[in-house]
Amino acid sequence: MSEEKDLKEEIQEKEEKEEIKEVFEGAKLEEEYIEKVIKINRVCKVVAGGKRFSFTALVVVGDGKGNVGYGYCKAKDVRQAIEKARRKAIKTMKKISLKGTTIPHEVIGKCKASEVLLKPASPGTGVIAGRSVRAVVEAAGIKDILTKSLRSHNPLNLVKATFNGLTSCKTKEEIEEFRKK
Incomplete structure (x- = not known):
């Protein structure tokens, strides 16, 4: 016992x-x-x-x-x-190309009926974005960016569109490396 x-x-x-x-x-x-x-x-x-x-x-x-x-x-x-x-x-985490505290160039991310315009901003601008897009951008560590949600405002599709837009951004060095191959 x-x-x-x-x-x-x-x-x-x-x-x-x-x-x-x-x-x-x-x-x-x-x-x-x-x-x-x-x-x-x-x-x-x-x-x-x-x-x-x-x-x-x-x-x-x-x-x-x-x-x-x-x-x-x-x-x-x-x-x-x-x-x-x-x-x-x-x-599902992916690496995003950053240029300082912003993105390297302007890009439009698309997913189904949602589109998100992402523009680089000068230092000190802050994050200008709606709720869904802001969450993705802040989690990525981007401090200065201008965004505009176009067409549909479905939160899931906005997140996917932002994610697609950010992952399609390439820095100047990445483009040069790609063209050398």
Whole structure:
């Protein structure tokens, strides 16, 4: 009997240590990345027994040094949806070319019916952008930029369009390197 109790206590202590370890690793991730929740939406599926509700979350994650990604996921709980979207955003992170605190040149990002005009700005201008576009730009670490949302204003498509526009930007050195090949 006493051996079983000792064994159970030992297992419980190990589980507590693992939980504490997970908390510290999670805190490390929070410090490492800039995370912005853009939209949370409650969605419904009608089944024979009634309605089943679940939640979708759109999250943008960046390191503030030119890496940014987005995730859009669904779960039965808000917290789970945000966590799934955050993990997906970290997986989809891509490097963005920066020229100081802005982008190298003007570009239009497109996704379905949404278009986003992204213009470089002089130092001290700040981020002139709407909510969805601002989240992507700030997570990427861009400090000075002018943006204009054209056509559709769907948050998911705006994030995708901004992401497409930023990833298509190339610095002068990258273009020269590409042309040499």
